[in-house]
Every structure is written in C-alpha cells, then in structure tokens.
Amino acid sequence: MIELIQVNHQFAIGKKGKERVVPVLHHIDLHVKKGEIVAIVGRSGSGKSTLLNLISGYIRPTSGTIRVAEQDVTGLSEGDWANFRLAHLGFIFQSFQLIPSMTAFENAELPLVLKGIALSERKKRVMELLEQMGVAEYAGHYPGELSGGQQQRVSIARSLMLNPPIVLADEPTGSLDTDNERQLLALIRELNRDLGITFVLITHDDQVAATAHRTVTLKDGYLLNAYGKGAEYSYEA
Numbered sequence: 528m529i530e531l532i533q534v535n536h537q538f539a540i541g542k543k544g545k546e547r548v549v550p551v552l553h554h555i556d557l558h559v560k561k562g563e564i565v566a567i568v569g570r571s572g573s574g575k576s577t578l579l580n581l582i583s584g585y586i587r588p589t590s591g592t593i594r595v596a597e598q599d600v601t602g603l604s605e606g607d608w609a610n611f612r613l614a615h616l617g618f619i620f621q622s623f624q625l626i627p628s629m630t631a632f633e634n635a636e637l638p639l640v641l642k643g644i645a646l647s648e649r650k651k652r653v654m655e656l657l658e659q660m661g662v663a664e665y666a667g668h669y670p671g672e673l674s675g676g677q678q679q680r681v682s683i684a685r686s687l688m689l690n691p692p693i694v695l696a697d698e699p700t701g702s703l704d705t706d707n708e709r710q711l712l713a714l715i716r717e718l719n720r721d722l723g724i725t726f727v728l729i730t731h732d733d734q735v736a737a738t739a740h741r742t743v744t745l746k747d748g749y750l751l752n753a754y755g756k757g758a759e760y761s762y763e764a
C-alpha cells in the first residue's frame with residue numbers, strides 16, 4: 528500500500544549561495560501492507576515527521592522511490608499531488624487543523640466541496656459521518672465552542688469524507704486526555720477492522736504504539752526493524 532525504496536532526504540538550510548546540506552533520512556526501505564496499522568517511533572529529531580511528509584507529498588525525496596496506493600508518486604507535480612492526496616489520503620493531526628471561522632459542518636464538508644459534490648449529497652454524507660463520530664449535535668458549532676475530543680472527531684470526519692484507503696496521523700493523541708485518547712484508539716482499530724483502512728501513525732505514546740500491528744523505529748534518520756518483528760503480518764500487498 529505504501530512503499531519507500533532507498534529513500535534519502537536532505538534539507539538545505541541557510542542563506543542562498545551559502546546553503547548547508549542537512550541529511551535527515553538515510554536509505555529508508557519501508558513497506559506498509561494494505562490493512563496494516565504501522566507506528567513510527569523514535570526520538571525527537573529522528574526524522575519521523577519528515578518521513579510522513581514524504582509519504583504525503585508535502586516534500587520530495589532527494590533520491591529514492593515512493594509508491595502510495597500502487598502508484599509511483601515520486602515525480603508527481605504539486606497539482607497532481609493535491610488531487611492524489613484528496614483521493615487516497617486522510618490525515619489526523621495533533622492540532623486538529625480545523626478552520627476557526629467555519630462550523631463543524633463546514634469544516635467536515637470541505638473535501639466534498641473541493642471535489643465538486645452537490646449540496647444535497649454533501650449534507651447527507653457530512654451528517655452521516657458526524658453522526659458516526661458522535662458529534663452530529665455539534666454540526667453548527669465553531670471549533671472554539673468544542674472540546675479537544677470533539678474537535679478531533681470533526682477533524683476525523685473530514686479526513687474520512689472521501690473514503691481514503693490510507694490515513695496518516697502525526698501524534699494523533701498528543702492533545703487529548705486519557706479518556707479521549709482511549710476512544711480515538713478504539714476508533715482507529717474499528718476503522719481498520721471494518722473498513723480496512725491502512726494507518727501510519729507517528730507517536731511517542733506507548734498506548735498508540737500498542738494499537739499498531741507493527742512498530743518501526745527511526746534512529747538518527749535510519750529506519751530500524753522495517754522488516755523486523757511483525758513484518759510477516761499477513762495482508763494482501
């Protein structure tokens with residue numbers, strides 16, 4: 528479902544003409560199978576977010592190949608990446624990333640608007656998902672009027688709106704209390720089991736890592752155990 532082959536990434540920092548190259552990821556080989564939940568762990572600065580940004584197309588690898596949903600995305604243009612992302616990837620963020628001036632309904636509706644879906648169909652789909660996430664009664668509320676857990680649920684409703692086969696999450700429980708964290712992890716397992724959604728989660732949290740079928744570790748930009756324990760986990764490729 529997601530495949531990185533010998534991916535290297537380096538950032539150029541400093542003033543133009545005086546740039547310094549900072550290598551961040553080295554020879555990354557990672558294969559995430561359809562229906563897997565994979566947790567990426569590692570110390571601060573080990574390259575976890577950079578890896579997720581490469582899989583999401585927000586940055587391009589310096590070298591190597593990246594395949595997502597059976598497609599070679601390494602050379603996609605910005606515009607093609609935007610369409611590809613909309614069709615294939617959902618995101619769960621630590622900070623929820625809701626637009627404060629829009630209601631829960633309007634936030635959740637955004638992917639359908641971008642897709643040009645008609646209003647009547649949008650209303651049906653948005654309410655269906657807000658219902659499923661247990662926040663339908665807050666459809667008319669602004670993010671500032673919702674608790675962290677409720678904002679996360681609206682944000683997840685938005686990310687599932689176009690039925691993405693893959694969901695990427697950067698510290699998904701980072702802003703949640705224990706009860707909401709437990710509920711979110713149960714939801715991730717349920718979405719994985721019932722809809723077959725593939726998850727890649729970045730986390731510092733043992734509970735989140737324990738939810739995954741497999742954990743891989745980044746250390747100083749090198750991926751350890753990418754094909755280690757649990758890699759034999761049997762799923763359709």
Ligand SMILES: Nc1ncnc2c1ncn2[C@@H]1O[C@H](COP(=O)(O)OP(=O)(O)OP(=O)(O)O)[C@@H](O)[C@H]1O
Nearest residue numbers: 538540549551569570571572573574575576577578
């Ligand atoms: N845009 C950038 N330009 C230059 N260096 C960057 C950039 N983004 C990240 N880095 C560097 O790359 C390294 C890895 O950063 P990254 O954010 O991927 O780590 P991380 O494992 O996600 O850390 P954390 O757990 O603290 O979020 C760090 O040394 C960071 O300073």
